[in-house]
Amino acid sequence: MKKEKVSILEHGLVPKHEIVGAEEIKELLDKYKIKREQLPKIKLSDPVIKEIKADTGDVVKIRRQSRTAGKALFYRLVIG
Amino acid sequence: MQTKEEVTKELTGAGVEQEIAELIGDEFMLAELTAGLDKLLDSEEVEEGCAEDIIRMAGREEEGEIKFGDIELKVNESAIPKRIKDELKKKLRAIRTELNNKKLDAILNGVAEKYNKSKVVPREAVGIVAAQSIGEPGTQMTLRTFHYAGVGAIYITLGLPRIIEVVDARKKPSTPAMKIKLTGEYARNRNKAEELAREIEKTYIRDIKSEIDVSRKDMSVWVSLREKELKRRHIEKEEVKEKIEGMDSDVHVEEAEDGKLRIQVPNKSYQELRKLEKEVNNLSVKGIEGIMRGIVRRENEGDGEYMLYTEGSALKKVRGIEGVDFSRTTTNNIAEIADVLGIEAARNAIIDEMMNTLEEQGLDVDVRHVTLIADAMTMEGEVKSIGRHGLAGGKVSVLSRAAFEVTVDNLLDAAMYGETDELKGVTENVIVGQPIKLGTGAIELVARGG
Numbered sequence: 001m002k003k004e005k006v007s008i009l010e011h012g013l014v015p016k017h018e019i020v021g022a023e024e025i026k027e028l029l030d031k032y033k034i035k036r037e038q039l040p041k042i043k044l045s046d047p048v049i050k051e052i053k054a055d056t057g058d059v060v061k062i063r064r065q066s067r068t069a070g071k072a073l074f075y076r077l078v079i080g
Numbered sequence: 081m082q083t084k085e086e087v088t089k090e091l092t093g094a095g096v097e098q099e100i101a102e103l104i105g106d107e108f109m110l111a112e113l114t115a116g117l118d119k120l121l122d123s124e125e126v127e128e129g130c131a132e133d134i135i136r137m138a139g140r141e142e143e144g145e146i147k148f149g150d151i152e153l154k155v156n157e158s159a160i161p162k163r164i165k166d167e168l169k170k171k172l173r174a175i176r177t178e179l180n181n182k183k184l185d186a187i188l189n190g191v192a193e194k195y196n197k198s199k200v201v202p203r204e205a206v207g208i209v210a211a212q213s214i215g216e217p218g219t220q221m222t223l224r225t226f227h228y229a230g231v232g233a234i235y236i237t238l239g240l241p242r243i244i245e246v247v248d249a250r251k252k253p254s255t256p257a258m259k260i261k262l263t264g265e266y267a268r269n270r271n272k273a274e275e276l277a278r279e280i281e282k283t284y285i286r287d288i289k290s291e292i293d294v295s296r297k298d299m300s301v302w303v304s305l306r307e308k309e310l311k312r313r314h315i316e317k318e319e320v321k322e323k324i325e326g327m328d329s330d331v332h333v334e335e336a337e338d339g340k341l342r343i344q345v346p347n348k349s350y351q352e353l354r355k356l357e358k359e360v361n362n363l364s365v366k367g368i369e370g371i372m373r374g375i376v377r378r379e380n381e382g383d384g385e386y387m388l389y390t391e392g393s394a395l396k397k398v399r400g401i402e403g404v405d406f407s408r409t410t411t412n413n414i415a416e417i418a419d420v421l422g423i424e425a426a427r428n429a430i431i432d433e434m435m436n437t438l439e440e441q442g443l444d445v446d447v448r449h450v451t452l453i454a455d456a457m458t459m460e461g462e463v464k465s466i467g468r469h470g471l472a473g474g475k476v477s478v479l480s481r482a483a484f485e486v487t488v489d490n491l492l493d494a495a496m497y498g499e500t501d502e503l504k505g506v507t508e509n510v511i512v513g514q515p516i517k518l519g520t521g522a523i524e525l526v527a528r529g530g
Contacts, residue, residue, distance in 0.1 A: 005399060005400040006399060006400065006406040006407060008420065008421050008422070010406075010407045011406065011407045011421055011425065012407055012408050012410075013410065013417065013421055013424075013425035013428045013429060014421050014422060014424060014425045015424050015428070017424070040455075040458075040459045040460075040461075041459070041460050041461035042422075042423055042424075042461045043423070043461040043462065046422045046423055046461065047419075047420060047421060047422045048421070048422035048423075048424065048425075049422070062424055064424070066161075066163070067431075067447045067451075068161070068163065068447060068448060068451075069161035069162060069163055069164075070161055070162030070163030070164075070165070070166060071161070071162040071163075072161075074424075076423075076461070079461060
């Protein structure tokens with residue numbers, strides 16, 4: 001049995017996560033008139049967060065494959 | 081190289097007006113033009129059969145008439161989701177020759193309007209709608225049902241018990257199972273797939289022995305192995321021997337003439353040998369912890385690629401095994417998915433599991449309801465159950481919690497800690513007899529006098 005680990009980011013169930021820049025975060029929060037803490041959360045210990053090396057307080061943008069919309073954007077705040 | 085005349089002739093033959101054909105002929109050689117068209121046809125944007133239309137459209141410059149590329153551009157600009165865009169583009173392309181700018185604008189506006197109308201209105205109680213939309217079909221579901229994966233003998237919980245399991249966010253489902261997709265040769269060759277199945281299947285001595293006993297006469301443990309099982313599972317006797325000897329440094333194994341294995345440990349009492357016998361019986365020879373059985377099946381009723389169904393689940397451990405296509409391998413253990421692949425993957429898994437279970441029971445529930453539940457369950461970064469210990473238990477309102485379950489406990493705790501209820505939710509306002517803050521109740525309008 002060969003061990004050649006496949007990245008979890010390649011898995012069909014895992015959508016693309018990326019760290020969002022400060023400007024985009026402001027736009028997002030203004031658009032929905034919310035505070036950063038009101039965003040859905042993702043844990044620092046989440047395997048994808050470890051993989052993309054995001055830190056506590058970062059906001060990640062998730063490009064979901066949606067069954068109804070085709071593509072959908074979702075944001076999560078990284079918490080410790 | 082073609083002459084101008086040839087180009088014009090060919091273009092007029094394709095239905096282009098004489099005047100324009102000549103214009104094109106001046107600028108292009110047809111070879112160039114068709115090469116360009118071929119390139120366009122190769123790209124995903126343009127479908128087969130567009131070539132003539134492109135040539136025909138090249139001749140349309142009158143006002144209001146649609147130009148090539150307009151459809152693509154305008155659809156992309158309109159504020160509708162990608163899936164609707166894709167569908168729209170396909171349909172518009174089919175009627176492209178009958179379109180003009182005015183018509184196209186009318187269609188796009190119409191679609192955008194319909195889309196906006198179909199959106200959920202702010203303050204709509206989507207949670208209740210979702211709960212009822214799953215609850216009602218739930219009454220039609222079988223209460224106790226197990227099912228086979230394919231024709232094989234793997235049990236998987238389905239129906240209502242499975243829905244409850246998912247919504248309860250159990251750490252381990254009652255029947256863990258994996259669907260392992262294979263790569264390359266493994267997906268095409270049944271023998272290779274079988275080999276892999278035997279490789280990952282957890283095998284203990286007890287699965288391959290026919291007899292195990294302690295002999296008082298020579299103070300040793302005797303194991304006889306079933307040759308057939310060894311062959312089926314691709315295990316060499318030598319491997320078994322090594323495994324047993326690996327248990328402890330003073331364990332010695334030798335093969336007797338009749339093929340039996342004799343296990344000797346110096347200075348052991350009969351009692352201790354009895355204990356050793358049990359340990360040997362439960363000794364693992366090969367395979368992955370947690371995978372009880374692997375069954376090879378073909379996808380799509382027997383003509384697709386080969387894949388493995390397993391009883392038991394160990395997503396982390398099958399990653400990186402040769403022949404396993406990890407990127408397409410899934411398990412029905414959602415907690416495991418959250419652990420290995422993250423919260424977003426868990427959300428997808430919840431949706432898939434629930435939709436598949438509902439579909440298998442012949443129930444048609446809109447995916448949006450299920451999506452909402454999955455979103456609510458994963459909102460905090462971990463998979464939370466819907467219930468006392470999860471979402472409902474995490475509510476801010478005391479009255480709402482008390483109304484749900486264990487009323488007295490909740491009220492008592494709240495009194496002890498001096499909690500306040502802001503009366504913002506539905507339940508608490510119903511309890512105190514106020515209008516609920518939902519739908520029209522969410523807006524406070526005051527009529528201006530005069």
